[in-house]
Amino acid sequence: MAKELTAKGKATRGRIIDAAAEVLRESGIEGTTLEGVMARSRTSKSQLFHYFPDGKDQLLLAVAQYEADQVLDVQQPYLGRLDSWEAWQQWRDVTVRHYEEQGDHCPIGTLSLYLGRSTPGARAVVIELLHRWQEYLAVGIRALRTAGHLPAGLDVDERAAALLAAIQGGVTILQATGRADHLRAALDLAIGDLRRLGEPASAPAPAPGEDRARARG
Amino acid sequence: MAKELTAKGKATRGRIIDAAAEVLRESGIEGTTLEGVMARSRTSKSQLFHYFPDGKDQLLLAVAQYEADQVLDVQQPYLGRLDSWEAWQQWRDVTVRHYEEQGDHCPIGTLSLYLGRSTPGARAVVIELLHRWQEYLAVGIRALRTAGHLPAGLDVDERAAALLAAIQGGVTILQATGRADHLRAALDLAIGDLRRLGEPASAPAPAPGEDRARARG
DNA sequence: AGAAAAATGGACCAGCAAGTCCACTCTGTG
DNA sequence: CACAGAGTGGACTTGCTGGTCCATTTTTCT
Known part of the structure; x- marks a missing residue:
């Protein structure tokens, strides 16, 4: 692959990918043009064509790879240490916050949709990303x-699945609606149900162990 | 708005939306061109511009509306009668099968992503779609x-959230990977956990299988 | 130093797709 | 029947974007 790449060349290539990723995040796929990246x-x-001879698709694929790595990186080190309920909670908090901040758009989803058919x-x-992600979760559950x-x-x-x-x-719903309620509910209940499986003795039915309002006509 | 529309005009307008929806499903957003729809x-x-003076975006918005209605329609009548565990199971089966068959692409997701910023x-x-969908689920749970x-x-x-x-x-994962395992697991566990909440006396700990044994290709 | 290879600049091309325009045909109603 | 307005056809314009090409500069290596 990267056979004869000078340090300078490597830097330029990296700059191109970074720029493309930024443009993509800001302007979406239809707003991502080679001129913009330039x-x-x-x-x-x-x-551009020197480093990505196959053109736009090749560049965007590189961006996808780059962004895929990012996804898991931002969840570290929490995602890698899911060995206690507290650790899970911590990871949950970090993840929710991150996606709340990111808000609008998911580069991976965008790229997946755009490149899906062609590339x-x-x-x-x-x-690969989903697999690695799920594996982290599985490791945590096994722990x-x-x-x-x-x-x-x-x-x-x-x-884990x-x-x-x-x-x-x-995350999908967060990006579509702008609200993180579903992400929170999904994570809380998934983790909560899991936790309940480990506490067979405790309250079985109502179990308002979390912080939900109860009284409801 | 659509005030003076002859029967003929109405038919044409409908044909355009249908065609656009088909093209979109087949060719994705980047493959959906006005010429193709024509x-x-x-x-x-x-x-095209007679019935959608604001051009492509307006047309695609109409398609989005159309597809959004479809999403819930294909889940009926099951989605509207979630009043027993059997009914839930039936709905689950229908939904999973539908998305397995649809496979590749979700028009709503595509359109949402494409129109998101601009329109x-x-x-x-x-x-609105998500809200209605969730409401159906909530009604079922309340039942x-x-x-x-x-x-x-x-x-x-x-x-419900x-x-x-x-x-x-x-569904997202199904469309990205082509495999329905996650959709099945997510629905089975979500429904299973819910069911467990209603059976405090039953096996609390291991019993991972419960009732979702079948349909596990 | 000096040649070879890598890196860069930017003009140029080709094509496509959205949108405009005007002329023409249908349809229904007084 | 006539005529107004909806419906239709399709050529044409405009703008942009991905991609090609070649000349030039910079780096690397002996």
């Missing part, structure tokens, strides 16, 4: 199980 | 609670 990165067209690599990037906080018979992978779906859905 | 609907450019109406359409299948103190709206997020996430 302007932002202070490069010329020849450079096969894009799908692979997303699948809880090993520590005796969860029943031994629990289907870890299924739980559901949890990942909950996050995705919450 | 060809598919056998209309001319002047007609304010698009966001409203999506919000269960009223029937005594769920504890009285349950926060229905939060559960989480459930909606679970669906959205599952």
Whole structure:
């Protein structure tokens, strides 16, 4: 791949990807044009095609890869240390806050949608991301199980899959509506239900263990 | 607005929307061009702009509205009768199957992403859809609670929100990866956990399987 | 130093798609 | 039947964007 890339060349290439990522975040896919990337990165067209001979798609794929790495990075180190209920709660808080701040747009979703049909690599990037993400969650659940906080018979992978779906859905809705309620509810209930599985003795039915209002006609 | 529309005119307008929806489903947003819509609907450019004076965005907004209605329609009548666990299971099966068949692409998501920034109406359409969807779920949960299948103190709206997020996430992942595992897991666990809340006496700990044994390809 | 390779600048091209315009045809109503 | 207005056809304009090409500068390596 990166065979003969001078330090300078490497820097330029990186600048292009950074710029493209920024433009994409700000202007969406239809607002992301090579000219815009050129302007932002202070490069010329020849450079774009020098580093990405296959053109726009190749560049956007690189951006997708870059953004995919970001997704998990911003959740660290919490995502990597889900070995107690407190750690889960902490991770939940960080994740919710991050997506609340990011708000509007998800570069991965945008790119996935845009490159999906044409560029096969894009799908692979997303699948890889989801897989890694789910694996972190599974590791965390297993840690809880090993520590005796969860029943031994629990289907870890299924739980992890559901949890990942909950996050995705919450984020999707957050981006569509601007409100984080669903993300919060999804995470809280997913974690809460999980937790309840580990406390068979405690309150089984009403269990307002969290902070919800109860009285309701 | 659409005041003076002959029967013929109305038909043409409808044909344009149908055609646009089809093209969008088949070719994605970047493949959806006015020319394509013209060809598919056998209309001319002047007609497109006659019925949608504001151009492409206006047309796509109409398509979004149309597709939003579809989303809930295909889940009926099940979505409207979630008054027993069996009914929930039935709805789950139908929904999963539908999205499995639809597979690749979600017109709403595509349009939401594309129109999101520019057209304010698009966001409203999506919000309205999500709201109606969640309300159906909430009504179903309330029905269960009223029937005594769920504890009285349950926060229905939060559960409904989480459930909606679970669906959205599952569908998102299905569309990204092509696999419905997450959608199934998310729905099964969300419904399963809910059900567990109504059966405080039953097996509290292991029992991961419960009732969702079937349909697990 | 000096040649080879990498990096860069930017003019130029081709194509496509949204939107405009005007002329023409239908339809219904007094 | 006539005529006003809706409905239709399609050429044309405009603007932009991805992509090509070649000349030039800078770096690297011996």
